[in-house]
Amino acid sequence: MTDTVLVTGATAGFGRAISERLVKDGYRVIGTGRRAERLDALQASLGDAFLPLPLDMLDKEALRGLPTELPEGWREVDVLINNAGLALGMDPAQTTNIDDWERMIGTNVSGMVEITRALLPGMVERNHGHVVSLGSTAGTYPYKGGNVYGASKAFVSQFMRNLRTDLLGTRVRATNLEPGLCGGSEFSNVRLGDEAKAADVYRGTKPILPEDIAETVAWVLGLPEHVNINRIEMMPVCQAAGGLSVVRD
Ligand code: NDP
Ligand code: 8X3
Known part of the structure; x- marks a missing residue:
């Protein structure tokens, strides 16, 4: 039976x-x-x-x-990404816009746990499923201005670890994927609200691309059912963790 993702x-x-x-x-995919209009365009190219x-x-x-509102034939979600x-x-935290913080928490944390809680019972009932979440290196390594974004990804990381523990004894898998510098998406445009500034983030680098993330997800899902990848931290070769900062008088 083809998995629905x-x-x-x-x-x-x-x-x-x-x-x-x-x-x-070969998977069936529900895209949200x-x-x-972008979802419709994707359906036009990917088909039924x-x-x-x-x-x-x-x-x-x-x-x-x-779980009840999905169309007939699409209600049994096997994999949640x-x-x-x-x-x-x-x-910095002391001057940031508090509404931005609320939106990041609402989307990256509350939205993520809501949808997981909604779809998990079906997976456990069928004893078959996989939750893959997009964490980030920002959830592990602090950087200036990372404040609530990084904290939201640290939440994702610990939530996914705890999910593994709760799911022990079932065949439902849980994986946290934590990428570093990635290009080819709208992430920096959304974050900075300025195309030139967004382009500058990737100047002179060869970042991870969306296709690399897709390849990794496909690999994690395709492993034998008894194998669970708990977490993957991935960076482009041009990036590494940089150590601590010091301010001098
Ligand atoms: P993009 O900005 O390209 O895509 C973000 C996606 O999230 C869009 O499809 C957008 O859809 C959707 N989204 C945002 N807010 C909402 C909302 N309120 N309701 C529904 N959908 C929403 O970013 P990326 O593809 O780069 O990022 C994807 C994930 O990977 C994010 O969780 C990000 O934090 C994480 N990540 C990104 C990295 C990077 O460097 N790019 C590195 C590490 C992790 P729409 O606007 O149509 O609603
Ligand atoms: C995105 C990676 O370093 O911009 O999660 O926070 S970073």
Whole structure:
């Protein structure tokens, strides 16, 4: 039986690449996001194995209603890819816009746990499933302006570890994928709100691309059912953790 995968944030970047890759690999994919026209365009290119599902990760009721509201034939979600997420701004904590913090927490943390809680019982009942979340190196390594974005990804990381513990004894798998510098998505445009500044983030680098993320997800899902990859930290070769900072008088 072909697995059904729900990918949040399929309208851009990683989510779109993951959806394209998984349909190509023979999965049925439900792709979500707020920009419905992009989901429709994706269906036009991927065909009936892709179901466009407009969904806002801040809409708790819609997330909670998913198990019953999904169309007939698409209700048994075997794999959840928690990909939708965003960073907003690079300001220090003491001057940042608190509304940006609320949106990051609402999307990256609350939305992610809501949809996981909604879809997990079906996986456990069928004793078959996999939750893959997009964490980040920002959840491990602090950097200036990373404040709530990094903290939201640290939450994802510990949530996924704890999920493994709760799921022990079932055949439902849980994986946290933690990439570093990635290009080819809208992440920096959304974060900085300025195309030139966003392009500058990748100047002179060869970042990880959405296709690399899709390849990794396809590998994790395709492993034998008794193998669980708990977490993967991945960076481009041009990036490494940089150590501590000191201020001198
Ligand atoms: P993009 O900005 O290209 O894509 C983000 C996706 O999330 C879009 O499809 C967007 O859809 C969706 N999304 C954002 N907010 C909401 C919302 N309220 N409701 C529904 N969907 C939403 O970013 P990336 O592909 O780069 O990032 C994907 C994930 O990977 C994120 O969780 C990010 O934190 C993480 N990540 C990114 C890295 C990077 O450097 N790019 C590195 C490490 C992790 P729409 O706007 O249509 O709603
Ligand atoms: C995205 C990677 O380093 O911009 O999660 O926070 S970083």
